Structure formats: C-alpha cells, structure tokens
Amino acid sequence: MSTVDITDLNYNGILKDINLSFSGKKVIGIVGPNGSGKTTLLRHIYRDIKTRGTVFFDNTDVAQFSVKSLARNISVLTQFNDQVEGKLTIEEIVVMGRMPYKKHYADYSDRDFVIADNYMALFGLQKMKNKEYHALSGGEKQRVMLAKCFSQETDIMILDEPTNHLDIRYKVEVMKALAASESTVIMTIHDINLSAKYCQHLILMNDGQIYAQGTPAEVLTRECLFDVFGVEFTVLPVEDRVAIFL
Numbered sequence: 001m002s003t004v005d006i007t008d009l010n011y012n013g014i015l016k017d018i019n020l021s022f023s024g025k026k027v028i029g030i031v032g033p034n035g036s037g038k039t040t041l042l043r044h045i046y047r048d049i050k051t052r053g054t055v056f057f058d059n060t061d062v063a064q065f066s067v068k069s070l071a072r073n074i075s076v077l078t079q080f081n082d083q084v085e086g087k088l089t090i091e092e093i094v095v096m097g098r099m100p101y102k103k104h105y106a107d108y109s110d111r112d113f114v115i116a117d118n119y120m121a122l123f124g125l126q127k128m129k130n131k132e133y134h135a136l137s138g139g140e141k142q143r144v145m146l147a148k149c150f151s152q153e154t155d156i157m158i159l160d161e162p163t164n165h166l167d168i169r170y171k172v173e174v175m176k177a178l179a180a181s182e183s184t185v186i187m188t189i190h191d192i193n194l195s196a197k198y199c200q201h202l203i204l205m206n207d208g209q210i211y212a213q214g215t216p217a218e219v220l221t222r223e224c225l226f227d228v229f230g231v232e233f234t235v236l237p238v239e240d241r242v243a244i245f246l
Contacts, residue, residue, distance in 0.1 A: 032205035097151030
C-alpha cells in the first residue's frame with residue numbers, strides 16, 4: 001500500500017469537500033485551529049468513521065479491507081492513550097503492534113520481541129520495559145504508544161498529535177524518527193515550527209475545509225496564518241525552511 005486518495009469527502013458539516021492524495025515516503029502535517037476538522041479527517045482515513053466511496057488505499061475503497069488487513073497496512077495513534085486496562089507492562093503493549101501478523105491463538109515470535117525491543121530503544125523505553133503502563137507519566141505513555149505504532153511496521157502511519165505531552169527533547173526525537181521512517185506519515189500537529197522543519201507537505205485546515213496545502217514555505221505565510229488563526233506572526237526564512245515567531 002503506497003497511496004491514499006480522498007475524494008469529495010463531506011461529513012455532517014464538519015468536513016466540506018475534502019480532496020487529497022498522498023503517496024510515497026514523506027511526512028504530511030495537518031495544521032489548523034481547534035475544531036477545524038483535523039481529527040475527524042484522520043478518523044475517516046483509518047475507518048473509525050465509516051465511509052464508502054471517498055477514501056481509497058491503492059485505488060481500493062477502505063471499506064473493503066478486513067480489520068486485520070487494515071492493521072497490516074495502517075498504524076494509528078489517537079489523542080487518548082489512557083484507555084489501557086489491566087497491569088500491562090511497556091513491553092507487553094509495544095509488542096501488541098505485532099498482533100496483525102500472528103495467528104489467532106499463537107504466541108508472539110522471537111522476531112516480534114526483537115522488533116518491539118528495537119522500537120523501545122528508539123524511544124528511550126528499553127531500560128524500563130517491565131514497568132507497568134498505568135504508573136507512567138503522560139509523556140512516557142505517549143512514547144509507548146508511538147513505539148507500538150512503529151512496531152506495526154506499516155506503510156502508512158496515522159498520528160493524531162504525536163508530540164502531545166512530550167518535552168522538547170522527545171518532541172524532536174519523535175519528529176526525527178518519523179522523518180527517517182519508511183512510511184507515509186499523516187499527522188495532525190499544533191507546533192507550527194516542528195511542522196515547518198520536519199514535514200515535507202502541509203495541509204492547513206479551517207472550518208472543515210482545506211485552506212491551503214503545499215510545502216511549509218508555501219503554507220506557513222504571514223497572510224495564511226493570520227487568516228486562519230487571527231494572530232499576527234513573523235515568518236522568516238531559515239536555511240531550507242521557515243521559522244515562525246509571535
């Protein structure tokens with residue numbers, strides 16, 4: 001799976017005439033004010049909101065994929081990472097990313113644990129892998145769920161505010177990991193400067209519509225930002241990107 005196409009997507013006045021196409025290894029950032037439809041758009045892509053004839057993966061309607069087939073092709077991070085029942089450890093949660101590849105009653109393989117271990121190391125979790133999830137801080141929980149998504153090793157990653165709860169070090173490390181991944185990453189993000197530095201393509205949403213899309217330099221202009229956020233920004237070129245200041 002390498003392409004995502006969204007055609008004439010409208011939803012309850014929340015999304016209006018959305019037409020998008022994604023392909024290849026890149027990081028796509030969706031930015032915009034609260035309530036602009038960003039999360040609702042993601043929920044349509046990963047089929048949390050059922051749709052027919054509007055969202056396609058490699059020219060196949062998303063509605064036609066089985067749950068397991070979808071999970072082998074798309075990994076998802078939602079904004080809510082507290083909904084974990086029981087006293088599961090970090091390792092037990094991260095290895096769940098391998099679930100789409102195992103038979104129903106089979107145990108996880110040695111390879112599954114190696115993959116999970118690699119991504120725990122990537123996100124600084126390896127030395128605490130036996131710690132129970134419920135005892136973690138918000139930022140640690142976020143890193144666990146990101147490691148789980150990476151362990152799924154899918155062509156497409158759908159991430160709703162992946163830098164939530166993270167300190168500046170891990171915000172940067174997460175964005176670097178996403179930029180270095182082999183996946184098409186589609187993510188919402190509120191940090192405009194991080195999106196300018198690490199995203200190859202940006203979609204600026206407002207009131208359920210696509211206000212602008214293109215490279216960060218094309219989208220994050222003073223005029224666009226004022227029109228959408230109602231705030232005066234200073235936008236300066238920095239090397240091959242732009243930096244935004246209040």
